[in-house]
Amino acid sequence: xxxxxxxxxxxxxxxxxxxxxxxxxxxxxxxxxxxxxxxxxxxxxxxxxxxxxxxxxxxxxxxxxxxxxxxxxxxxxxxxxxxxxxxxxxxxxxxxxxxxxxxxxxxxxxxxxxxxxxxxxxxxxxxxxxxxxxxxxxxxxxxxxxxxxxxxxxxxxxxxxxxx
Numbered sequence: 001x002x003x004x005x006x007x008x009x010x011x012x013x014x015x016x017x018x019x020x021x022x023x024x025x026x027x028x029x030x031x032x033x034x035x036x037x038x039x040x041x042x043x044x045x046x047x048x049x050x051x052x053x054x055x056x057x058x059x060x061x062x063x064x065x066x067x068x069x070x071x072x073x074x075x076x077x078x079x080x081x082x083x084x085x086x087x088x089x090x091x092x093x094x095x096x097x098x099x100x101x102x103x104x105x106x107x108x109x110x111x112x113x114x115x116x117x118x119x120x121x122x123x124x125x126x127x128x129x130x131x132x133x134x135x136x137x138x139x140x141x142x143x144x145x146x147x148x149x150x151x152x153x154x155x156x157x158x159x160x161x162x163x164x
Contacts, residue, residue, distance in 0.1 A: 004028060012037050042146070055151040059083045061092065065099035071162040074102035077155040085148045094144045094152075101130050101137060102157050110154050111138070124157060 004027045012023040012034055022041060030036030060079035067073065078095040080086050101107075107124035109115035120126035125138030132140075137154075145152040 004032060008032060008034065012041075042143075055081055057081055057151050057153045057155070059086045060155065061086050061095055063092070063095035063099045065096065065103050067103050072103050073160045074099045075156075075158045076102060077157075079153045079155045080148065081150040085150050085152075088148065090144060090147060091152075094140065097129075097131055098124075098137065098141075098154060098157075101127065102159050104130055106159055106161075107157065110157055124154065 004024055008027055009020060009023045012027060013020065015034075015038065022044070023037070026037040026040040026044075027034075029040050057079035059082055060077060062075060062077050065074050076095055076099045078091070078098060080091065085091055102124065105121075105124075105127050107127060108118045108122040109124065111125045112123055115123075125136060125141070127137050129135045129137050129140050135143075141152055141154060
């Protein structure tokens with residue numbers, strides 16, 4: 001087994017936001033391979049995000065996006081468990097990008113559970129994420145939940161368009 005260095009742990013922590021012990025364990029599991037360690041942390045983070053999904057989300061932010069020209073705008077309420085997480089840069093950035101997604105893609109519902117009559121293209125959580133088409137919006141929210149260690153939920157959305 002390869003010896004794990006403090007430099008490797010720091011590099012992994014910087015790229016994933018994982019704790020020191022989690023980073024060390026992932027590096028030990030992956031025999032020092034950073035890429036494999038990231039995959040291990042992602043898998044563990046997403047699994048723990050699923051466990052948190054039942055927790056109350058009574059904090060968060062409402063974020064807006066107005067498209068150039070002011071003819072299309074959107075609002076999103078992104079909720080989490082604590083006010084501390086709601087003020088983090090990652091949380092605010094995710095909310096802004098989801099608001100942009102809503103303006104661009106015009107979803108009709110947030111999730112399949114909310115309304116199953118719509119296609120995946122009309123369900124926000126099922127849509128391909130505009131910043132990275134290899135992920136869905138739902139996966140992006142789960143990744144944020146794993147990173148911040150809290151339940152994160154898209155609570156409400158609304159899109160406005162002049163002339164519609």
